[in-house]
Amino acid sequence: MSKYPANVFVDYIDQTTIAIFGKKQDVRYSLTLDNMSSNSEYYASVLLMHPSAANRHTSDALTNQLIRFLSKKDYQEITILTYFPYKVAIAEELYHLISESTLAEVLRKNHKAIRQQIKRSTVFILAWGDRPTYIPKKQFDYALRLFKNMVIEEKCQHKIHLFTYSHADSLSVSGQPANPYRKYIETIEPFDIAAIREEKS
Known part of the structure; x- marks a missing residue:
């Protein structure tokens, strides 16, 4: 574990504990x-695969x-x-x-939290990476379709961005x-959400 950079503090964390399969x-x-x-x-949101x-x-x-890069770009709120x-x-x-x-x-x-942040954010950055084998393809594809529909319904395509990296592709x-893990982030650039496709079976 690490300390947060000195210039930031946790403003809000929406976290809970549930009981499932007999444990918390x-x-x-x-x-x-x-x-x-x-x-x-200016508000920036980053969408990853699952929580760190x-x-x-x-x-x-x-x-x-993520904090250090977005702080340097003068984003006041980072979600x-x-x-x-x-x-x-x-x-x-x-x-x-x-x-389950x-x-x-x-x-x-x-999904509701994601939708709220799409509407609230100045930029919404996609950075979830490849689907690992431990995440079912069916549920991953459903989440992807749902997200793309949210962007269209909220008319927020102009907010969607990707990180650009030194010596690595954005896709x-x-x-x-x-x-972005273990990559050097150079900047962010607008991205057409329609370019993301579901995996081939």
């Missing part, structure tokens, strides 16, 4: 940080990487969201959580928005 499961819908070095009122370890008190390498909001110690646990039909309400609340080999 943490769910994080959103993490919003305030960049104290900015008065711009960051919480109210401690951060992690990826979250701090991190995910397709699948379950915080797990072992990533493979996501397969059962995402496939009784947790449909969790995903509905997560993965399979055509998904590349995750």
Whole structure:
């Protein structure tokens, strides 16, 4: 775990704990940080695949990487969201959580959080990366379709962006928005959401 950069604090974290399969499961819908070095009122959101370890008190390498880059770009509010909001110690646990039909309400609340941030944000950056094998293709494709429909319904295509990297492409080999972990972020650029396709079977 890491400390948050000195210029930011956690303004709001939408997190809860549910009981599933006889044990407690943490769910994080959103993490919003305030960049104290900015008065711009520009709001940036980043959509990842699933939550990192960051919480109210401690951060992690990826979250701090996003904070440092977006702070330098003068975004006053930075919100991190995910397709699948379950915080797990072992990533493979996501397969059962995402496939569990009784947790449909969790995903509905997560979709609502994403929609709210699409409308609120100045820029909305896609960075979820390739679908790992422990995330079912059916649920991943559904989440992708739902997100694309949200953007269209809210008329927010102009807000959609990708990171550009030094020595790495903005899109993965399979055509998904590349995750910034262990990459040097150069800037962000507008992106046509229609260019993202579901995986071939």
